[in-house]
Amino acid sequence: MVFGKNVVIYDLDDTLYNKTEEFADVLDTVMAEALVYDLGLKMDVAKAKELVTESYRIYRDGGEIFYRDYNINPRDLFIAYHRRKPVEKIIPYDNLLDKIKNIPAEQYVFTASDRYASEKILKHLGLFEFFKDRYYSVEDFGVYKKNENSKVYREFCYKIGVNPTDCVFVDDSYSNLEFAKEAGMTTVRIFYHNNSAKDKTYIDYAYKGIESFLDAVLSGKAF
Numbered sequence: 001m002v003f004g005k006n007v008v009i010y011d012l013d014d015t016l017y018n019k020t021e022e023f024a025d026v027l028d029t030v031m032a033e034a035l036v037y038d039l040g041l042k043m044d045v046a047k048a049k050e051l052v053t054e055s056y057r058i059y060r061d062g063g064e065i066f067y068r069d070y071n072i073n074p075r076d077l078f079i080a081y082h083r084r085k086p087v088e089k090i091i092p093y094d095n096l097l098d099k100i101k102n103i104p105a106e107q108y109v110f111t112a113s114d115r116y117a118s119e120k121i122l123k124h125l126g127l128f129e130f131f132k133d134r135y136y137s138v139e140d141f142g143v144y145k146k147n148e149n150s151k152v153y154r155e156f157c158y159k160i161g162v163n164p165t166d167c168v169f170v171d172d173s174y175s176n177l178e179f180a181k182e183a184g185m186t187t188v189r190i191f192y193h194n195n196s197a198k199d200k201t202y203i204d205y206a207y208k209g210i211e212s213f214l215d216a217v218l219s220g221k222a223f
C-alpha cells in the first residue's frame, strides 16, 4: 500500500525524469519548429518560441496562444510536437526501475505525451518493459490534456478497473492534480526547486523529485 491505496499512477514528463531548464528550453524551440516547419505558421522560429514560452507562463500550455490567436489545431500540434521531441536528450535517473519494482502497489503511467513519444521515453528511461501494458496517453481517451476536467481521470480508472479512491496520482503539474483530486484520488506533487504549490488544498503530499517519493514509500514512511 501507498498512503493506504493499492494503485499508484505516475505522470511521465517531468515526473519520471527531471526536465532541466536547459531541456525545457530545447522543448520550447522544438514546439516552435513544429509550428513553423510542420504546421505552416507564418512566423520565424525565434518569435514563435517566444510565444511558446509566454503561453506556458500564462496558460501552462505552450500551444494555447496558437490555438486561440493563430488558428492552430491542438491535435495537429500535439502530433507534430511529439514527433520532434528529442527524447535522447533526457537524462534517466539511476536505479529508478529497481525502486519502482519494489513499490508495494499496482503501478501505471498516464501521460499527456502521445503514444509514439511515451513509448520512446519509457524505453529511454529503461521502464518500457515494466509499464508495457500499463501506460496510457491522453490520446487513448480522445483528449490532448489532463488539466481540463476530472472526466479523463474517471475514464482512466474505469479502463484499468479500479475506483479513483483506490489511487494515488503522482504529477509535477499541479493543474493536473486538481482534477485527479476532484475525481477522488490521493495526490502527490513532485517539485524540484521549491514547493511552490503548498497553498493548494487539492495536493495531499509533496516530494522533491520522484526518488524522494519512492524512497519514502520503500522505507515505510508513506504507507
Ligand SMILES: [Mg+2]
Pocket (backbone or CB within 6 Å): 011, 012, 013, 014, 015, 171, 172, 173
Ligand atoms: Mg509532467
